[in-house]
Amino acid sequence: MDDLRRLEAEFVARAGDDEWDVRETRRRIAELILNVALSKRPPLEVCREAWKDIVRLGFSGKDREYVMAWFFADCCRYDENPEEGLAVLEPLVAELERGLEEARATQSSTEYHEYHLGPLRKLRDELLAQRRGEPIPGKSTRRSDDEAPGSTPEDE
Numbered sequence: 001m002d003d004l005r006r007l008e009a010e011f012v013a014r015a016g017d018d019e020w021d022v023r024e025t026r027r028r029i030a031e032l033i034l035n036v037a038l039s040k041r042p043p044l045e046v047c048r049e050a051w052k053d054i055v056r057l058g059f060s061g062k063d064r065e066y067v068m069a070w071f072f073a074d075c076c077r078y079d080e081n082p083e084e085g086l087a088v089l090e091p092l093v094a095e096l097e098r099g100l101e102e103a104r105a106t107q108s109s110t111e112y113h114e115y116h117l118g119p120l121r122k123l124r125d126e127l128l129a130q131r132r133g134e135p136i137p138g139k140s141t142r143r144s145d146d147e148a149p150g151s152t153p154e155d156e
Contacts, residue, residue: 001036001046004029027057031068038071041142047075051088066092066116073123080141082127089124093117 008029015021030053037047051072059065069088076085100113126136 001033001042004032004036023057024060027054027060030054030057031064034068034071034075038074041078041145044075044079044081047072048084063116066096066120070119070123073127077123077127077130077136077139078141080130080143082131085127086124086131089120089127093120093124096120 008025011025012022015025030050034047034050034054037050051068054068059068069092073085073089076082076088096113096117100110100117102108103110103113126139129136
């Protein structure tokens with residue numbers, strides 16, 4: 001994360017007075033941090049701060065919003081914080097479902113909505129199951145990883 005923040009500072013300095021370049025650089029670095037956090041599994045606070053940065057900076061498009069929301073909600077799932085993940089996902093799922101219905105009603109292409117709805121619905125359902133206290137087959141959590149025999153910080 002420190003390396004990414006240094007890179008951000010360097011490119012923001014290069015952008016000078018170009019507000020769009022500065023904002024886009026900050027946005028992309030926040031997205032990278034969230035992306036890396038998804039695979040490296042730092043404390044949820046790292047994901048939360050990256051998510052807040054992205055929301056504050058705004059999304060470059062709906063596609064990016066859906067992907068970044070998925071990343072953040074998956075961090076929440078991993079840390080067994082379903083409420084926070086659902087708060088982000090549920091409005092987007094509802095938005096996509098409305099768009100899908102509108103596309104069907106106007107006989108427009110539904111591919112875009114279906115493409116994004118699939119993984120967001122799946123993750124929403126996992127978070128709902130987690131809220132009910134049900135295990136999610138094939139998905140690890142911080143607690144299950146910490147309880148795994150032989151699991152050490154060096155393994156990561």
